Amino acid sequence: MLRAAVQAGTEVGKRAKAVMDAGELVSDAIVNAIVAERIDQPDCARGFILDGYPRTLVQADAVEAMLAERGIALDSVIELVVDDKALVGRIVKRAEDAKAAGQPVRKDDNPAVFEERLREYYKKTAPLTGYYYAKGRLRTVDGMASIDAVTAEIEKVLAVTAK
Numbered sequence: 634m635l636r637a638a639v640q641a642g643t644e645v646g647k648r649a650k651a652v653m654d655a656g657e658l659v660s661d662a663i664v665n666a667i668v669a670e671r672i673d674q675p676d677c678a679r680g681f682i683l684d685g686y687p688r689t690l691v692q693a694d695a696v697e698a699m700l701a702e703r704g705i706a707l708d709s710v711i712e713l714v715v716d717d718k719a720l721v722g723r724i725v726k727r728a729e730d731a732k733a734a735g736q737p738v739r740k741d742d743n744p745a746v747f748e749e750r751l752r753e754y755y756k757k758t759a760p761l762t763g764y765y766y767a768k769g770r771l772r773t774v775d776g777m778a779s780i781d782a783v784t785a786e787i788e789k790v791l792a793v794t795a796k
């Protein structure tokens with residue numbers, strides 16, 4: 634959603650771009666507003682998956698309020714558990730693949746910016762696992778398995794929780 638705003642060149646997109654390129658988190662106010670607007674679109678009427686959101690405790694509280702206002706229940710929260718070192722390798726590979734395919738390389742797909750993204754994760758996002766564990770909503774999936782195995786695990790969680 635943020636990338637779409639950047640692509641569209643909106644005022645929000647322009648502000649978000651610099652922050653994203655530096656590997657920092659975009660402000661809670663911006664992200665919360667984008668999500669609140671998006672989940673009111675007709676294609677979300679039967680349910681939706683928020684990928685990479687919430688990423689801070691403020692966002693988690695905001696999503697709770699958004700869902701409560703709309704009478705929607707949160708089915709589950711999936712944590713993909715990965716090894717930090719392997720992630721650097723994946724990012725370097727994604728940058729190489731994009732370059733080889735003649736596509737633009739993401740400014741945040743390099744080891745230096747990745748370190749900042751990781752710092753942001755431990756400071757602001759990691760506390761969410763405790764938050765959702767305490768609510769009995771947290772499901773953990775091994776993100777180091779093959780793409781097919783990770784997909785199957787996520788589908789299993791969704792099949793149990795979605796009605």
Ligand SMILES: Nc1ncnc2c1ncn2[C@@H]1O[C@H](COP(=O)(O)OP(=O)(O)O)[C@@H](O)[C@H]1O
Pocket residue numbers: 635636652653654656657658659660664685686687688689692741750
């Ligand atoms: N929930 C969020 N809160 C704040 N910033 C976010 C959030 N989700 C994404 N971002 C911003 O977008 C950047 C890229 O996020 P990422 O999830 O890696 O994107 P993609 O899904 O395109 O790979 C983050 O480093 C951050 O700047």
